[in-house]
Amino acid sequence: MSSLGLVSVQTKTLLATLIRLFTSPLSGSRGAQNYFKDVMFAGMRAQLGNLTFPQERGLNGDTTTDVYNKFVAAKGIPGxxxxxxxxxxxxxxxxxxxxxxxxxxxxxxxxxxxxxxxxGFLLALKDAMVAQGHSFAVLVLTYDLAPENPYPAQLRQAAELMHHLLEVEKRNPSTLTIGGDSAGGNLTLALFSHILHPHPDPSIPRVSLSSPLRAAILVSPWVSFDLTWDSFRTNAQSDIFDGRLLKRWSGGFLGSSTGDKYSEPLTADPDWWRGLHGLTSEVLIWGGGGEVLLDGIKEFYWKIKEGWVNGGAEGKKLTIVVDPRCAHEEMIVHRLLGYKTASPSEKSIEKWLQARL
Incomplete structure (x- = not known):
């Protein structure tokens, strides 16, 4: 990783943050929820838009396993x-x-x-469920990262994990909830697509369900790689990143692939999702009113709902919640910024999940 290049990114980040310190009061409803987040998001947009893949790894760590081990050690909880x-x-x-x-x-x-x-978001969610008397735990997949491991490597690993829980551990599907944020929401939908329409890659394990999963939760799901949605303009000052980052990530994820219905869920027609209610009893889609992905998320909701209902499911079992002025995966960013208490969006997800356990 070029230290000179990283210094340049850090300089741009600092400059964007300093400018926002003074201009934030002028942003009005176009900005983030509060002054602190508005200033921090400006710095994040500058940083994330200018990093290279090696620089990202240098700042974030190499694997989710590394992040997990450091997190549980810092919290003093068993891993x-x-x-x-x-x-x-x-x-x-x-x-x-x-x-x-x-x-x-x-x-x-x-x-x-x-x-x-x-x-932190997942631990708080687990603690909230346990505090309500539920026997509840979270299992976080460490999938291999792109661009070294492009699509469909992550789908292969997600299918392997699900196959293990169902076939080896013999867990009842009704005791399993599945979900993810952003690309994790994309991966959740890819897994559902694979179960409904087995992927042509024979190396991806087949998964079958004897009954529906309890629920699925999609937080700011990355359903479209299109950067021309109007929300990229209207929410340009209220989100944590812009199209530069998404273009780099989608290119790294797809590699030499042109993409398909598994990798980009919005490209699937409504009939593709017929029968989804046989895989999960309920679905919650959460989107931030201030995120650039919002228009794609809304369009996906209407498309998947058409397939959901036409397949014979109750429309009320597929829910979308859009929290005003919230950024991409706001409840996670909220924790990342050091807040010790749950955001309203985190509490809404807790409440939704609690009602279904």
Whole structure:
């Protein structure tokens, strides 16, 4: 990693942050929820828009396993990992013998590992469920990162994990909830697509469900690689990144592939999602009113809902929540910025999940 290049990125980040310190009061409703977040998001946009892949790794760490080990050590909580036959790992937050398990796929454009904010959000979610008397734990997949491991490597690992939980551990699908943020939401949908329409790559394990999963939660799901949605303009000053980052990440993720219905969910027509209610009893889609991906998320909701209802499912079992002025995966960024208490968006997800356990 070029130290000179990183200094240049840091200089741009500092400059953008300093400028926003003075201009934030002029942004009005176009900016983030509060002054602190508005200033921090300006710096994040500058940083994320200018980093290279090696620089991202240098700042974020090499793997989700590294992030997890540091997180549990810092929190003073026990760490426990599951290693699959391929060597792929998944990590527990909570008791691995818990009755209800939340399988989580992290975001980061498939190109960077999870982060402490993501882990903090998941730990708080687990603690909230346990405090309500539920036997509940979170299992976080460490998938291989692009661009070294392009699509469909991550789908192969997600399918392997699900196959293991169902066929080896013999867990009842009704005790499993699945979800993810951003690229993790993309991966959740890719796994559903694979179960409904087995992927043509024979190396991806087949997955079958004897009954629907308890629920699926998609936080700011990355469903479209199109950068021309109007929300990229209207939310340009309220989100944590812009199209520069997404273009770099989608290119790294797809590699030589042109993409398909598994890698870019919005390209699938509504009929593709018929039968989804046989895989999950309910779906929650969360989007931030201030995120650049919002228009794509809304369009996806209407498309998947058409398939959901036409397949014979109740429309009310597919829910979308758009929290005003919230950035991309706001509840995770909220924790990443050091907030010790849950944001309203985090509490809304807790409440939704609690009602379904």
């Amino acid at each position: 426990k990992s599951l290693t699959l036959p391929s060597g792929t790992q998944a990590h527990w937050l909570g008791d691995e013998s818990a009755k209800d398990v939340f399988i989580w796929f992290h975001g980061g454009g498939y190109c960077v590992p999870s982060n402490p904010g993501n882990m």
